[in-house]
Amino acid sequence: MRALEGLRVVLFGTIWAGPATAATLADFGAEAIRVESRAYPDPFRYLMSQDRTNPDKGPFFQTLNRNTLSVTLDLSRQEARDLAKRLIKICDVVVENQSPKVMKQWGLDYPVLKEMKPDLIMASVSGYGQTGPLAQDIALGPTLSSFSGLDSMVGYPGGPPLGIHRAYFDMVGAMAALFAVLLALRQRAKTGQGQYIDVSMAETGVTLLGREVMDYVMNGRSAVPRGNRHPSMAPHGWYPCKEKDTWITIGCGKEEEWRALCEATGNPQWLEDPRFLDSYSRLKHEEELNRLIGRWTAGYRPLEVMEILQRAGVPAVPCNDIPALFADPHSLDQGYFVSLPHPEDPDAFVYNNPWKLSETPAEIRRHAPLLGEQSRYVLCELCGVSEEEFNRLVEEKVIY
Amino acid sequence: MNRQPLSDLKVVELARGISGPYCAKMLADMGAEVIKAEEPGSGDELRNQGPFPEDIPHPERSGEFLYLNANKLGITLNLRTSTGREIFKELLSRADAFVSSHSVKMLTALGLDYPSVKQINPKMVMTTITPFGHSGPYRDYKAYDLSITAGGAMSYSTGRPDREPISTPGSQGSYYAGISAAAATMVALYAREVKGIGQHVDISQIAAIGLPFALAASVAIRGEAYAQRFGHRLGGVYPYTILPCKDGYYRFCTIEDSMWRRVVEMMGNPEWAEDPRFESSPSRFDHADELDALMAPWLMAHTKEEIHGLCRRYKVPGTPVQTMEEVVKDAHMNAREFFVEIDHPEAGTWKYPGPPGNYSSFRWQVKRPAPRLGEHNEEVFCRRLGRSRQDLADYRRCGVI
Numbered sequence: 086m087r088a089l090e091g092l093r094v095v096l097f098g099t100i101w102a103g104p105a106t107a108a109t110l111a112d113f114g115a116e117a118i119r120v121e122s123r124a125y126p127d128p129f130r131y132l133m134s135q136d137r138t139n140p141d142k143g144p145f146f147q148t149l150n151r152n153t154l155s156v157t158l159d160l161s162r163q164e165a166r167d168l169a170k171r172l173i174k175i176c177d178v179v180v181e182n183q184s185p186k187v188m189k190q191w192g193l194d195y196p197v198l199k200e201m202k203p204d205l206i207m208a209s210v211s212g213y214g215q216t217g218p219l220a221q222d223i224a225l226g227p228t229l230s231s232f233s234g235l236d237s238m239v240g241y242p243g244g245p246p247l248g249i250h251r252a253y254f255d256m257v258g259a260m261a262a263l264f265a266v267l268l269a270l271r272q273r274a275k276t277g278q279g280q281y282i283d284v285s286m287a288e289t290g291v292t293l294l295g296r297e298v299m300d301y302v303m304n305g306r307s308a309v310p311r312g313n314r315h316p317s318m319a320p321h322g323w324y325p326c327k328e329k330d331t332w333i334t335i336g337c338g339k340e341e342e343w344r345a346l347c348e349a350t351g352n353p354q355w356l357e358d359p360r361f362l363d364s365y366s367r368l369k370h371e372e373e374l375n376r377l378i379g380r381w382t383a384g385y386r387p388l389e390v391m392e393i394l395q396r397a398g399v400p401a402v403p404c405n406d407i408p409a410l411f412a413d414p415h416s417l418d419q420g421y422f423v424s425l426p427h428p429e430d431p432d433a434f435v436y437n438n439p440w441k442l443s444e445t446p447a448e449i450r451r452h453a454p455l456l457g458e459q460s461r462y463v464l465c466e467l468c469g470v471s472e473e474e475f476n477r478l479v480e481e482k483v484i485y
Numbered sequence: 486m487n488r489q490p491l492s493d494l495k496v497v498e499l500a501r502g503i504s505g506p507y508c509a510k511m512l513a514d515m516g517a518e519v520i521k522a523e524e525p526g527s528g529d530e531l532r533n534q535g536p537f538p539e540d541i542p543h544p545e546r547s548g549e550f551l552y553l554n555a556n557k558l559g560i561t562l563n564l565r566t567s568t569g570r571e572i573f574k575e576l577l578s579r580a581d582a583f584v585s586s587h588s589v590k591m592l593t594a595l596g597l598d599y600p601s602v603k604q605i606n607p608k609m610v611m612t613t614i615t616p617f618g619h620s621g622p623y624r625d626y627k628a629y630d631l632s633i634t635a636g637g638a639m640s641y642s643t644g645r646p647d648r649e650p651i652s653t654p655g656s657q658g659s660y661y662a663g664i665s666a667a668a669a670t671m672v673a674l675y676a677r678e679v680k681g682i683g684q685h686v687d688i689s690q691i692a693a694i695g696l697p698f699a700l701a702a703s704v705a706i707r708g709e710a711y712a713q714r715f716g717h718r719l720g721g722v723y724p725y726t727i728l729p730c731k732d733g734y735y736r737f738c739t740i741e742d743s744m745w746r747r748v749v750e751m752m753g754n755p756e757w758a759e760d761p762r763f764e765s766s767p768s769r770f771d772h773a774d775e776l777d778a779l780m781a782p783w784l785m786a787h788t789k790e791e792i793h794g795l796c797r798r799y800k801v802p803g804t805p806v807q808t809m810e811e812v813v814k815d816a817h818m819n820a821r822e823f824f825v826e827i828d829h830p831e832a833g834t835w836k837y838p839g840p841p842g843n844y845s846s847f848r849w850q851v852k853r854p855a856p857r858l859g860e861h862n863e864e865v866f867c868r869r870l871g872r873s874r875q876d877l878a879d880y881r882r883c884g885v886i
């Protein structure tokens with residue numbers, strides 16, 4: 086059974102947050118249509134691609150946009166905008182992650198669309214939100230990471246902020262947008278009414294920094310880098326394994342976990358060691374403790390350590406890079422990655438939808454669309470554009 | 486009237502810490518009745534983690550607990566007693582959704598695994614959040630927050646290449662799992678609304694955080710180097726980095742050479758920038774340490790705000806690295822009225838983060854502060870479940886609540 090069967094979503098957006106939202110809705114059965122253009126192609130179509138002239142070889146794009154359809158419309162043209170409106174009229178949801186003024190410039194903002202379709206649900210996902218002094222500022226995942234305070238605490242103890250340089254905040258925004266769209270869909274099912282949702286990635290990100298906000302509010306303290314240390318737990322950290330740059334993470338928050346660690350590593354003498362008798366003393370002697378544990382872990386591979394320690398009841402998980410995650414037994418069993426052949430990449434793998442719903446599971450049904458792959462289907466079959474009209478629009482680069 | 490979209494929903498929460506409570510909070514904030522069941526005596530462990538005003542620990546004054554559990558009703562129930570379990574199942578029978586972050590083993594031992602819950606309430610949407618999910622070879626494995634971003638391929642690219650990677654601070658592994666779980670729960674709640682079915686929403690914290698970081702699956706699996714860590718920089722481009730300035734740090738996110746030329750212009754066209762080695766991004770990256778040193782004098786002569794003002798003018802992507810103080814005081818966030826004040830009878834009045842989205846059809850609001858331990862025992866057991874005050878006293882004496 087597909088949860089979102091019969092629903093149609095149209096996406097105006099590129100790169101990450103908007104596309105991730107649309108694709109996830111498609112994972113659960115919605116028909117999600119990307120409106121894009123050769124005039125300004127989605128940069129993700131080229132990211133990490135081996136061919137910078139081909140918009141269909143991007144590996145990032147393949148995971149992020151599976152299950153979606155693509156229609157090309159150059160929205161700088163009035164006729165394209167009119168067609169976009171015709172498409173929106175037969176959709177349930179509009180998702181957009183453009184800079185805040187763009188949809189309005191195109192005449193596709195909520196007040197206009199609502200008049201045309203009163204029960205429309207529209208979600209805008211932007212870095213800073215639709216209003217406020219920074220609404221027009223450039224926002225990328227890492228800039229939001231710095232704006233929100235997260236970067237200020239990423240680093241080694243006593244060291245400078247190093248930051249997160251990858252797009253984490255974009256997914257944070259997508260999660261908020263997904264929650265919002267589904268909430269709105271449920272409400273529409275009950276009341277017949279649509280609505281508009283303004284999601285700010287920065288604000289959503291700050292809702293995920295609860296402790297740090299409260300520590301400033303209550304005590305005037307701003308969080309600083311503390312590496313992998315924990316204020317009350319020891320051992321708690323990363324330990325080197327046999328091969329270079331391989332690691333295991335271990336945390337012992339309960340005395341029984343510490344006992345299990347001592348026994349499983351063959352070090353019962355640690356249990357009598359006055360430096361390690363309770364978590365407070367272990368914290369005070371953390372460096373020595375970490376050195377001792379590291380000497381043990383260095384004799385094993387990460388998966389071996391995990392198995393030995395988890396069997397004994399010690400929380401321990403390896404550091405995974407993507408190849409390690411791909412080969413991991415649990416990941417294989419659970420299908421974290423799926424084979425999804427693509428016309429430009431027959432051996433392609435994509436990262437699966439990570440949620441497991443028992444009755445309405447996610448399904449990876451089709452590969453990420455080639456640029457404009459479904460233009461004819463969307464415009465002719467769905468919007469009623471005739472064959473002649475379609476050809477004219479292609480020639481005049483309105484469908485482009 | 487400000488009718489909240491989930492005001493028709495009853496939710497039961499059996500969770501401690503961050504992920505489960507954050508997920509349930511998103512439902513509570515939309516108007517759902519969320520009953521949070523805590524163990525008598527100590528309650529949710531977050532009550533003891535702080536932060537506390539003036540660093541004085543108090544189970545009713547833990548900032549993070551107060552934040553994550555506003556808008557909820559709080560009861561105590563000892564699920565190790567058979568009576569406690571019976572009462573809990575009664576709560577489940579009248580609920581629409583159930584959020585739990587207990588382990589599979591624990592839930593099964595309590596008779597609260599999904600098949601058992603489905604028997605009690607076939608239309609239940611049951612969301613579980615655990616490190617590895619409820620099935621698979623690692624389903625009984627344990628993990629603290631530091632392991633989530635490690636296992637989920639996020640931390641490998643964080644930190645310096647000559648040292649151990651860094652788990653994402655701020656408990657991001659746990660928080661991100663919470664918001665993912667909320668979105669996943671809404672898929673199920675929508676399906677329940679239109680198709681009348683319940684189901685199990687099984688969330689693995691590690692699989693969830695893997696999504697943003699395992700995107701270039703094909704590339705990495707083919708063995709191409711991807712997601713290496715380079716400390717304060719991103720690899721292969723320059724300047725995509727955090728650098729010190731007069732009063733803190735500034736982050737640049739310039740990828741294209743055209744952006745670099747604007748940076749150079751912004752800095753007053755210094756002569757060193759004409760060096761042909763610095764023309765293209767990959768080449769600049771190869772000389773990144775040298776460039777950091779060359780840019781330093783100009784950066785150290787300017788504050789974060791000054792640099793940001795110039796970057797905005799020259800359309801250079803970048804932002805100050807804000808401290809939490811700057812975030813809470815931020816003019817933009819406050820213009821949008823993002824932070825909210827909540828008054829709590831024990832903890833006092835404090836500012837808290839607000840909603841992760843603004844909706845046109847209703848106003849997000851906080852209707853009640855986080856519950857004191859067992860605060861709503863009478864309201865829930867007597868007024869909703871029809872127990873008498875005498876029952877309540879007996880439960881208390883026998884350690885059921």
